[in-house]
Amino acid sequence: MRCVLVINPAAGGGISAVVAREVISHLRAVCDVRTVLASDPGATAAAARRAVADGADVLAVVGGDGAAHLAVQACAGTSTALALIPAGTGNDLARGLGVPLQPIAAARAAATALGEGRRRHIDLGKIAGGGWFATVLCAGFDARVNARANRMRWLRGQRRYDVAVVRELIGLHAMPLRVETESGTTELDATLVAVGNTACYGGGIPVCPDADPTDGAFDLTIVGRVSRLDLVRILPRLRTGRHVEHPAVCTLRARTVRLGGENGWVAFADGEPQARLPLSMRCVLGALPVLL
Structure with a gap:
């Protein structure tokens, strides 16, 4: 097995x-490992694409x-499995996949899965004319919070x-949404909308509490x-998932979604800015191989 x-x-x-050495040591115990240091998004994206193009397992x-x-952009639709070793602020995809949130524990778990050949496929969201997302696409109030949080370098974590x-x-x-x-159209004045492949965004907030990345459908949460x-x-109910019980909140399930309306909202997916609405997306069953 070859791992990048x-x-x-x-x-x-x-x-x-110390953490880096421990991570490398756990993986090298079960496979051939090539290590790449990538200190910015461009270097990370290039290293990921190169690893997949070179046929890394x-x-x-x-x-x-x-x-x-x-x-995810590099591994989607390929045979290269993604192994997450979380070391960031939110780590929402790791949460959605049940990966340990400590890097050394996650590396140990990844090495065990590698040794036992354990992998599975999860669904991904595909944005029309754009990229993939693995967790939540949101627009409205929560997207503005995301954008502001990304700019606040003087604070960390939750x-x-x-x-x-x-x-x-x-x-x-509220704005028109x-x-x-595939089941119909909903029009309302809304505060936010979230399209979940997994449950959480924002460092563990279960905005779409019942979302399952293996069921072939999105869960939508809309606050009117x-x-x-x-x-x-x-x-406060967002922390427990009980916000869906509020009368101003409605939920939907769908395989294809188009978000529009005269609102000027910018969508964020996996915490990254995408494009202004209108925006279409579909849930692609089993698009991403992951090591678990």
Whole structure:
């Protein structure tokens, strides 16, 4: 088995040499490993594409959700399995796949899976005219929170998202949203919409609590027109997934989704900016081989 290990040394505030050595040691115990240091997104994307083009059996990535998103673009639809070794702020794809959230524990688990030949395929979202996403695509209030959190380098972890939420509440207002699926069309004034392949975004917030990346369909969560006070009351429920019980929240399941409306919203997927609505996407069954 041939594995390419891509390490982002700056992830999570900096990967220590001790952690890097431990990760490499666990993987080398079961397979041939080539290690690549990639300190920026461009280098990470290039290393991931090169690993797949060279026919690597496994692409292992040490980093956060940004690095995972780039690795997904390279591995989708190929025979190269993705192994996640989370070392970032949110680590939402790792959560969705049940990967240990500590790098050394994740490397140990990946080595065990490699030795036993354990891999599976999960679904991915494919954006029309764009790339793939593995976790959640969102637009509206939560996308603005995501964008603000990405700019806040002076905070780390969940506090970054919490502060961003408070700042974005100031400008909260509902906008027209049109959601088209294979089952019909929903039009309403909405605060946010989330299309989930997995359950979580924002560092473990289960916005689409029942999303399953192996069922061939998205779970959608839509929050309609709410006041700032209503949203403040809903937000704590996000931590438990009970926000879906609020009367202003509706949920859908669909294989194909088109989001539109006169709202000017920019969609984020896997925490990365995509394009302004309208935007279409489909759930592709078993598109990504993963090592678990």
